[in-house]
Amino acid sequence: MGVHVQDASGIEGEARAVAFRLREAGHEAFFVGGSVRDRLLGLPVxxxxxxxxxxxxxxxxxFPNSWAVGVSFGVVLVPGGRFHFDVATFREDGEYLDGRHPEGVRFATAREDVERRDFTVNGxxxxxxxxxxxxYVGGLEDLRRRELRAIGDPERRFREDSLRLLRGVRLAVTKGFSLEAGTWQALRNLAFLIGRVAPERVHQELDRIWLSSGRGRGLDLLMDSGLMGEVVPEFLALRGCEQPPQWHPEGDVYTHTRMMLDLLEGEPSLSLVWAVLLHDIGKPACFRVDETGRIRFNGHDAVGALLAGEILRRLKxxxxxxxxxVRKVERHMQFMNVRSMRSGKLRLFMAGADFADELALHRADCLASNGGLENYDFVCxxxxxxxxxxxxPQPLLQGRDLMALGLRPGPLFRLVLEGALIEQxxxxxxxxxGALKWLADYVCSASMA
Structure with missing residues (x-):
């Protein structure tokens, strides 16, 4: 099996020069891991x-200009020119005590080095x-079948390094693999171990899932494996959270959110993907049935913004x-009012720092529910x-103008300045x-009220 990929960046040429030098000195040297996998898949290296x-x-x-970045694990960073390369000595790992790092290593053979790695396609x-x-591990056949299988005992591999749980889902999504039955079962059995991994490492893996074209499938795998329940437990309540069928014929909040992920166009920003995931996170807490029997979620945007902030801060x-x-979640319901807004207020709304993302969120929100794009088309x-x-327009009034009239800095400043900008x-x-006259009249009328 093999696919030729043009080395447009020159990275493989530089890597080959490093490997040649090691070989000329009498050492074994091989490319290993993702570069081999991706070349065979016909993907850029x-x-x-x-x-x-x-x-x-x-x-x-x-390589005198290199430096040790993990000398206890046998890893040296070698500059090749425009690129740098991790050069690692063949090793066999000792016991993993913290679910991420071995307590020590023993330098070993090439075969032993491969057999301690995570998945066969990376071996x-x-x-x-x-x-x-x-x-040495059957990776070529798994690559041919597009199947992700742990090397050796999958439970042992996941217990050794629990980040592999998320990495397995990420590779399945970004490379288009199915998960081998035993590997999938072990992943589900041990999903709770992801709690041992630093939040920063968790969100790095999540980011790569969310920024891939398979983000919807990624969400399904995270939910079905139990990993989402460990990482963002608030999300579980979206499944089974009913919605009014006249507005949401697609089904519950989870189905709606899942559909939205697949409706995002182009290469959405990470903050937009998270806003889609969390825009309705407040609905379960706000679920009510009114006297007419209609389901309502009054205030779910404000509650959702609070929850979104808590979740993302927890993930560091x-x-x-x-x-x-948080801003996108907090503002996503305001689109229902755009056609009744005063022109100045509408312009203030459209001038938001993330408005392009907010508009994309609104589009997906509509298409994943009743399909009505009237407000979206109006804003466009x-x-x-x-x-x-x-x-x-460039604001004609500043905070110092308010202070000159005796107003003290505080929340009122923002409201007055926003009101002035709308009028302008x-x-x-x-x-x-004219702006100063408007301000003087406003302050006078407010003091008399």
Whole structure:
């Protein structure tokens, strides 16, 4: 099995030069892992790992500009030119005490090195000279069948390094693999072990699932394996959470959310995918049936924004990411009012920092429910009218103008300045003199109220 892929980046050429030097010094050296797998699948090779019989000190001697990044595990980072390569000594791992790292390693043979790895498709060695693939674990046949199978005992592999639980789902989704029955069963049995993994590592694997074209299948696998229940337990309540059929003929909140993932166009931002996942996370808590028998979720946007923030902070996302997702969840219901908004308020709404994402979220929300795109089309039309001018004019009033009239900084500032910007956008005043008069009149009327 083999597929020739043009090495447009030059990474394989640089990796080959590193491997040649190791071989010239009398050592074994092979390409290993994802680069071999992806080349055989006909996919671009983005990084190359090299496994060698050379001990770390020998690698450091052969490549004076390299540095040890995991010397206790036999790993040296070697610069090749534009790219850097992990060069790892063949090893066999000791006991894994923390579910992520072995307590020690023993330098070993190429075969022993392969047999301690995670999945058979990642356990292939490639001769950098001949291109021959050496397969000790049946990875070629699994690659041909597009099947992901753990090397050896799957439960042992997952207990050794529990991040492999998520990595298995990620590889299945991003590379189009099915999961071999024994590997899938072990993954389901041990899903609870993902709690041993640092949140930052968890969200890195989730990010790669969410940013792939198979994100919908990824969500299904995460739910069915039990991993989603360990990572975002709040999400489980979406299954079976009924919705009013006149607005949501597709079914429960989970079905709606799952459909939305597949309706996102192009290459959506990570914050948009998370906003889709969490935009209705507040519905189970807000579920009510009114006196007419209709299901309602009053306030689910506000409750959802709070929950979204809690979930993303727990997963150790950046402050900017949390704020971006929370803002989208908090504002997603405002689209129902766009056709009744004053023009200035609509322009203020459309000027939001993440409005392109919010509009994409709204589109998917509509298409995954009753299919009505009237509000979406209306907003697109309004944006088209403003394509040659800023959505909002440059503000004529600043906070210092409010302070000059005796107002103290606080929440009122934002409301007053937003109100002024709406009036300015609607043409109530067009220069600073008119803006200051409007402000003076506003403060006077507010003080008399």
């Amino acid at each position: 983005r990084e190359v790992d090299i496994a060698t019989s050379a001990r770390p000190e020998e690698v450091l001697r052969l 292939l060695l490639e001769d950098p000279v001949s291109g021959e693939v050496i397969d 996302y950046s402050r900017e990411m949390v704020q971006s997702v 039309g309004e944006l088209a009218k403003l394509k040659d001018v800023p959505v909002l 956008a609607e043409g109530l005043f067009a220069d600073r003199k």
